[in-house]
Amino acid sequence: MNNPLQQLIQRHHVHPNNSFIKFDKKDVELSVPERFQKQVDMHPEHIAVKTGEHVFTYNALNQFANRIARAILTKREHLRRSKAERQAEPIAMLFESGAPIIAAILGVLKVGKFYVPLDTSLPQTRISYILKDSQAGLLLTDSRNISFAKKLQISGLEILNIDEIDFSIxxxxxxxxxxxxxxxxxxxxxxxxxxxxxxxxxxxYVLHLTMNYTNSSHICANDKLALLYSPNFAGAVRDIFCSLLNGATLLPYNVKQEGLIGLSSWLKQQEITIFFAVATMFRHFVNTLTQQDKFPKLRLIQVGSETVYKKDVELYKQHFSDDCIFVANLGGSEISPIRQYFVDQETEITGSTVPAGYAVEDHEVLLIDDQGKLVEFNQIGEIVVRSRYLFCGYWQRPDLTEAVLFKDVQEENKLLYKTGDLGCMLPDGCLLHLGRKDFQVKVRGYRIDVSEVEMALINTNLIREAAVVASPDHLGLRAYIVPLVPQQALSLRELRSLLLKSLPDYMVPSTFMTLEALPLTPNGKVDRLGLPAFSQVQRAQLESLVLPHTPTEQILIDIWTKILGIEEIGIHDNFFELGGHSLLVNELILELFNTFSINIPLITVFELPTIAQLAKRIENTRRILVQKDVLDSTDDCEEGML
Incomplete structure (x- = not known):
């Protein structure tokens, strides 16, 4: 990073006086278990992973991982393969976010195999596809998820419950x-x-990624890193290994179960010093904060995986101290970080978005035009990364790999990766990120190829044609659909239900618009620029608008209108079918607390997603609280009389 201002921010705010030990470049040529063992030897009794259910020191985590590793070897020793083939084997994992999957990851790596993380919230059909495509012969899980694991019924798939591993191993x-x-x-x-x-x-790659984040952020054994994502999300790789390969403490927090409302208290209680978040989650988290929320231990906020806006920097300045800095990262599943941009309380962002930033070690950025020629400063081109530390390719897809990954004819031992992102290089070496050149979009930090969603829509046998785009706020997808049977009433509820059987919830469009036909270009392709503007979410044609009957229902409709930006809402409308998602649920819970002074658990909104259902629960809860207050007052009076 050769920009003087960026170097100044690092020097003054990234705590150069802590117990930071520079990640030695030589360690990149080790294995992950070897680097982890160094931390075990240096910090055996330091807490490695901490959750509400588990606390593992580095020594205890290493021992647990070793037992898992030996159990894997025992489970797979019957295979008649060479030693190299037995080691080069994918091992699937089905856990919720927490300490057990961290130990399982280490156990797999210790025996030379590689892990395939599965998110328990994914549709069963998607998990089954990943298991088949990865050719995993063994699935690691725990007692909490063993029933789900047995339902998958993949031919030849063995299951190992790590909770049942013999302690005599x-x-x-x-x-x-x-x-x-x-x-x-x-x-x-x-x-x-x-x-x-x-x-x-x-x-x-894992070690080099860890080296870059460690050295730019001075991550050390005194740090406490939050893990806010499932390990099947690429950003979790950074969180897990930047912690465990530096002797720091990793603290998983299940946002899907606990919600964002309690995150502020948890960060303070656990004295978190570093947390990484996608920009959308950061935005929603900050909206839950009050002026009284302070984070004296938090020194670093890393944001990335999607566009970071000037407004995000303003929110950071409003809620966090002078000792905390904000870092925007450009990266993806194939390589991270590509660029970094450091921000402190004095940094001024001149444009509407935060720059992708300046160079990181060993990753050179080139910009090329459609003919593959380099473009000059201040010109737009596709971002190409030149490095020795790129991804190995796409599993079982040499065609996809060869389309984006090339040998560098100018520098031996390096590769070139065409990211598909557009950028512009300023004369001082700062890169501006200008979006995608294809039809991939980012929604809540997840990279989505809209063609996969369009194909899922057509596969429902309800849709003849579909075009999917990102909503302006990148919180969800919008789908333009042409029904298979013209003029036939289409139930959007049924459509969403079918999609959720094959797609993760963040890939299911939040709003739909029915068209008689998609607009086409002269050469017969879908004219995405010619798609009509979304003016209002479409109501399922088989349902009519039912107006509120009670004051509570009317208040809830007003809250939903504010959050979802929709005018016509009925009491039987489903929050998620109107465009709601897990992050907006957190906003809803906050509004409910501010309005009714009631703490509604996150799971309640998923179980009772309509106005009518939620209003009934709120009214019952308020009735119980009133009765309790009356009883408490009666008890106080009786005690006074005595």
């Missing part, structure tokens, strides 16, 4: 020979073929 290190170019994991992302594609990374 040795917890000593295995010390198997591992290489930095051994595969470490496959993480699946949205694919243009209509199915997710697997991004392969090796140990060298």
């Amino acid at each position: 040795s917890c000593e290190n295995l010390d198997l020979p591992l290489q930095p170019d051994n595969f470490a994991y496959i993480i699946y992302t949205s694919g243009s073929t209509g199915q997710p594609k697997g991004v392969i990374q090796n140990h060298r």
Whole structure:
């Protein structure tokens, strides 16, 4: 990072006087277990992972991982393969976010295999596809998820419940020979073929990523890092290994279960010093804060995975101290970080978005035009990364790999990766990110290829044609649909239900517009620029608008209108069918608390998603609270009389 102002921010605010030990470049040529073992040797009794259910020191986590590793070897020793083939094997994982999956990840890496993380919230059909495509022969899980695991019924798939591992199994290190170019994991992302594609990374990539984030942020053993995402999200790789490969403490927080309302108290209670979040989550989290919320221990907020706006910097300045800095990161599943931009309380953002930033070690950015020629400063081109530390390719998809990953003819041992992103390089070396050149979009930090969603719509057998775009706020998707049977009433509720059987919730469009036909360009392609503007969410044609009957229902309609931006809402409308999602649920819960002084659990909104259902629960809760207050007052009076 050669910009003087960026260097000044780092020097004054990234705590150069803490116990930071520079991540040695030589360690990039180790394996992940070898670097982890260094931390075990230096900090055996330091807390490695902490949740409400588990607390593991580095020594205890290492021993647990060793037992898992030996159990894996025992489970797979019957395979008649060579030693190399037995080691180079994908191992699937089905856990909720927490300490057990961290131990399982380490256990898999210790035996030279590579992990395939599965999110328990994904549709069963998507999990089954990933298991089949990855060719995993073993699935690790725990007692909490064993029933779900057994329902998957994949031919030849063995299941290992880590809660049932015999404690008599040795917890000593295995010390198997591992290489930095051994595969470490496959993480699946949205694919243009209509199915997710697997991004392969090796140990060298994980270590190099950790080195860059460690050295730019001075991550050390005194730090406490929040883990806000499932390990099947690429950003979790950074959180997990930047913590465990530096002797720091990793603290998972399940946002999907706990919500954002309690995150502020948790950050303060656990004395979190660093947290990473996608920009959308950061925005929604800050909206839950009051002027009284202070974070004296928080020194670093890392934001990325999607466009970071000037407004995000303003929110940071409003709610966080002078000792806390804000870092915008450009990166993805294939490589991270590509660029970083450091912000403090004095930084002025001149445009509407925060720049992608300046160079990081070993990752050179080139900009090319459609003919593959380099463009000059201040000109727009596709972002191409030149590095030795790029992803290994897409699992079982050499065609997709060859389309974006090339050998560098100018520099030996380096590769070129065409990101598909557009950028502009300023004369001082600062990169501006200008979006995608294809039809991939980012929604709540997840990269989505809209063609996969369009294919899922057509596969419902209700839709003949579909075009999907991102909403202006990038919180959801909008779908233009042409029904298979013209003039036939289409139930959007049924359509969403069918989509949720094959797509994660963040890939299901939040709003729909029915058209007689999609607009076409002269050459017969869908004219996405010619799609009509969304003026209002469409109501399912089989349902009529039912007006509120009670004051509580009217208040809820007013709240939903504010959050969803929709005027016509009936008491039987479903929050999620009107465009609501998990992040907006947090806003809803906050509004309910401010209006009714009632704490509504996150799960309640998912269980009672209509105005009528939620109003009934609120009225019953308020009635119980009034009765309790009356009883308490009666008891006080009786005690006074005595």
